[in-house]
Amino acid sequence: MEARMKHPAFVLDGALAALQAVGKTYLSAGVSRELLEITNLRASQINGCAVCVEMHSQALKKAGETDEKIWAVASWREAPYFSEAERAALRLSEEMTRLADAGDVTDETWAEVEKHFDERQRAALVMSLSMINVWNRLNATTRQPSGQKWG
Template sequence: MRIDVAALAPEAYKAMLGLERYLRSSGLPTQVVELVKLRASQINGCAYCVHMHSSDMKKAGEPDERIWGVAAWRETPSFSPAERAALALTEEATRLADSAGVSDEAWGEAAKYFDDTQLAALVVAISTINAWNRIAVTTHKEPEA
């Protein structure tokens, strides 16, 4: 690892952990939060976060097929319509530079399954994991054995 952000910027790290505390109490289903975290981490090439979130999902009882299937979620029947909407929104919000932002279609589909409070939490979840990914990738944080 290049540097330890938690040790060198403890207030910033505490603020990030505050976002995680919010997400746990937000009412957004834990499964959705973990799917979002895993998919964004895959897109961003964050080995540390992919390892952590797939391990967390496994410990929470997610079947291997769902964990492995996140990378190809459009082609697998393992995800509910609400989870698919969250994954689509995650992809568009994570790949902002690849398009004109988040499409009305992706937003509208997510809004079919999540109320405004849950949508706000979903936006925070997507934003937070993207920030964690950038910290881990930039500092070369390696997955734990």
Template structure:
């Protein structure tokens, strides 16, 4: 399959500045980078975004992720390798990505479990990062960006 066009951000240089600000904001409050990479990878898997799955797995590995965990992010509930905080973040990512699957897209139980493990600023960073990941996914899937994508 061939991309329909270059990444739209290449045509709109101001958008790159905004994307960089979102990225820096989400990564600035101290959420473990591994958790941010895991939620990015999981949302990207759900959305079928090849460049984000590929870059997400690479970034997670660079952040210290193990192969066992990377290979099983899609089935995290069925493995022993994720902490309670990581599970809460992954559940939040799944629910915030699959908004149309339920009339109560992010149930209180999912939110409350995430809030048990993350403070308000950390939750804000997680929500912003999940939303930003979904933003990336929608651009890439719509324009059929291919993996590996040249991000730099």
């Protein structure tokens, strides 16, 4: 597949730096990098963003996650590899990514997230999931192919 255009973040002056700056804000909030990668991978699977599925799978592998756990992200409900906190974050990932389908993040999901994460961590999860959905939409809309090297 060939991209429809050069990536928009590289076309508009300052766009890439702004997106990356937002990304740095939630990395020090106490949510593990691995959990952020897992939730980003799940959102990217839902959105069909091949670039991000590849990128977050590779990041998880590099961080030491097992192949079995990475492969099971799409079927996390049936897989034994995830903690209760990870399951709460994955539910949040799915509901935030599917707002058009579900209409809201349910109170049940939010209560489960509150059990496992403090306010800064919840803010980090919400920001991270919001940003991955931005990246997914940029990549999918412009048909950015996986396997390319940026930077």
